[in-house]
Amino acid sequence: MQRGKKERTSNRPPAIRAGQELISQVLQRIGNPKWDLFIVGDGSGSGWAQACGWAATIVDRATTARRFFYGAMDCGSVNFAESMPYIQALTWFDEHYGKDRLRELGYLNVVILTDSQVVAQWGNRAMATEHADIPRKQLALYAGMRELRRVGYQCAFHWAPRMTTELNWAADLMAGLTRRSVIDAMDPAYIAGADPAIRAANAVGNLVFYDPETQQRLDPYGLNPDENRPGNAPVVHPT
Secondary structure (H helix, E strand, O other): OOOOOOOOOOOOOHHHHHHHHHHHHHHHHOOOOOOOEEEEEEEEOOEOOOOEEEEEEEEEOOOOOEEEEEEEEOOEOHHHHHHHHHHHHHHHHHHHHHHHHHHHHOOEEEEEEEOOHHHHHHHHHHHHOOOOOOOHHHHHHHHHHHHHHHOOEEEEEEEOOOOOOHHHHHHHHHHHHHHHHHHHHHOOOOOOOOOHHHHHHHHHHOOOEEOOOOOOEEOHHHHOOOOOOOOOOOOOEEO
16 A cells, blocks of 8 residues: 655644644554554443443544544443444544545554553454454444554554543543433433433333223333234333
């Protein structure tokens, strides 16, 4: 694959130079790998029965631009949450800048810093070869990473202990905050500050249906038409 012209240098403001120096120090700790994009992320979760959250910062070497990402879901494992920041960040970058950059350069070196040894191990394994074995619970996530590699994002995962960089500290903090916000919003008693759409979703999720004749509680699947009986399913009303 080809690479484009060398990056143009300029006299950047002191704040940007300070940020570059900080990144260089972080990269030095992991062996000064070649990079075009640098992503530091973190996730927060406890299991599929609970909410999860994540956050990440992506840094573009060519422009020194940064963007902070965060998100949450109503359920997700720890490893799911730890993997999501990089999929979100790279998908966003590809949509806004990556397609043009890849057409010019051919590929981009992406350095990913994570405090999850599981994500670092299996991320690199997924990037190494299409035939590398990946745990079944990680297949969907790393299938996305492999597709990003296929179009030119050459990702290298590096592990660093939790809270060893300020970027990781920020990601760790926001991942926990987003997860907490979803946990609060899912509480039927939570009203203050909740988004109306979230409250409406909670209300729908808490509806209970009963058969008007037998007064027995109905499972949602019981509302589907009975294939062995003509006509539609019985009309039921929420209480």
